[in-house]
Amino acid sequence: MDTVQVEYNGKTYTCDTNRPLLFTLNEQGAMVPQSCQQGLCQSCLTQVVKGNVSESSQIGLTDEQKEQGYFLPCVCKPQEDLTLEPARKISPT
Protein backbone atom coordinates (compact mmCIF):
# COMPACT_ATOMS: atom_id res chain seq x y z
CA MET A 1 0.00 0.00 0.00
CA ASP A 2 1.41 3.39 -0.97
CA THR A 3 1.69 6.10 1.62
CA VAL A 4 2.58 9.79 1.67
CA GLN A 5 3.69 12.10 4.45
CA VAL A 6 1.11 14.74 5.35
CA GLU A 7 1.81 17.58 7.73
CA TYR A 8 -1.34 18.92 9.39
CA ASN A 9 -1.31 21.70 11.96
CA GLY A 10 2.41 21.20 12.60
CA LYS A 11 2.45 17.41 13.00
CA THR A 12 3.37 14.83 10.35
CA TYR A 13 1.17 11.83 9.60
CA THR A 14 1.61 8.84 7.30
CA CYS A 15 -1.46 8.58 5.06
CA ASP A 16 -2.63 5.96 2.55
CA THR A 17 -2.98 7.10 -1.05
CA ASN A 18 -6.18 5.10 -1.55
CA ARG A 19 -8.20 6.39 1.42
CA PRO A 20 -9.63 9.87 2.07
CA LEU A 21 -7.26 12.05 4.05
CA LEU A 22 -9.88 12.90 6.66
CA PHE A 23 -10.05 9.32 7.91
CA THR A 24 -6.34 8.56 8.05
CA LEU A 25 -5.59 11.90 9.72
CA ASN A 26 -8.29 11.52 12.36
CA GLU A 27 -7.44 7.88 13.07
CA GLN A 28 -4.02 9.18 14.05
CA GLY A 29 -5.42 11.89 16.28
CA ALA A 30 -5.30 14.96 14.03
CA MET A 31 -8.86 16.00 14.98
CA VAL A 32 -9.88 17.50 11.64
CA PRO A 33 -13.45 18.86 11.99
CA GLN A 34 -15.99 16.73 10.14
CA SER A 35 -19.67 16.08 9.62
CA CYS A 36 -21.06 14.69 6.36
CA GLN A 37 -17.88 12.91 5.15
CA GLN A 38 -19.21 13.28 1.60
CA GLY A 39 -17.82 16.60 0.41
CA LEU A 40 -21.04 18.53 1.06
CA CYS A 41 -20.99 20.37 4.39
CA GLN A 42 -17.45 21.88 4.20
CA SER A 43 -16.94 21.23 7.93
CA CYS A 44 -13.57 19.69 7.13
CA LEU A 45 -12.38 22.61 4.99
CA THR A 46 -8.58 22.62 5.01
CA GLN A 47 -5.91 24.60 3.15
CA VAL A 48 -3.01 23.00 1.36
CA VAL A 49 0.06 25.22 1.69
CA LYS A 50 2.51 22.84 -0.01
CA GLY A 51 1.75 20.16 -2.61
CA ASN A 52 -1.25 19.53 -4.84
CA VAL A 53 -4.68 18.04 -4.21
CA SER A 54 -7.21 16.70 -6.71
CA GLU A 55 -9.73 19.03 -8.33
CA SER A 56 -12.46 16.63 -7.24
CA SER A 57 -11.73 17.54 -3.63
CA GLN A 58 -12.53 21.21 -4.42
CA ILE A 59 -15.99 20.73 -5.94
CA GLY A 60 -18.46 23.23 -4.49
CA LEU A 61 -15.83 25.69 -3.30
CA THR A 62 -15.61 29.24 -4.61
CA ASP A 63 -12.96 30.19 -7.16
CA GLU A 64 -11.30 32.27 -4.46
CA GLN A 65 -11.16 29.31 -2.09
CA LYS A 66 -9.70 27.10 -4.81
CA GLU A 67 -7.03 29.68 -5.64
CA GLN A 68 -6.08 29.81 -1.98
CA GLY A 69 -5.66 26.04 -1.86
CA TYR A 70 -8.75 25.12 0.11
CA PHE A 71 -10.08 21.59 -0.33
CA LEU A 72 -12.19 18.95 1.41
CA PRO A 73 -10.07 16.16 2.93
CA CYS A 74 -13.09 13.84 3.33
CA VAL A 75 -13.09 13.40 -0.46
CA CYS A 76 -9.36 13.71 -1.11
CA LYS A 77 -7.04 10.75 -1.54
CA PRO A 78 -3.51 12.20 -1.27
CA GLN A 79 -1.14 11.42 -4.13
CA GLU A 80 1.95 13.25 -2.89
CA ASP A 81 3.43 14.66 0.30
CA LEU A 82 1.37 17.61 1.54
CA THR A 83 1.54 20.39 4.10
CA LEU A 84 -1.90 21.40 5.40
CA GLU A 85 -3.38 23.95 7.77
CA PRO A 86 -6.87 24.01 9.30
CA ALA A 87 -9.02 26.64 7.56
CA ARG A 88 -9.65 28.61 10.73
CA LYS A 89 -5.96 29.43 11.22
CA ILE A 90 -5.43 31.05 7.85
CA SER A 91 -8.77 32.63 7.01
CA PRO A 92 -8.31 35.81 4.96
CA THR A 93 -8.10 39.05 6.93
Ligand code: FES
Ligand atom coordinates in the same frame (compact mmCIF):
# COMPACT_ATOMS: atom_id res chain seq x y z
S1 FES B 1 -16.99 16.42 6.29
FE1 FES B 1 -18.54 17.43 5.12
S2 FES B 1 -17.39 18.27 3.44
FE2 FES B 1 -15.92 17.08 4.52
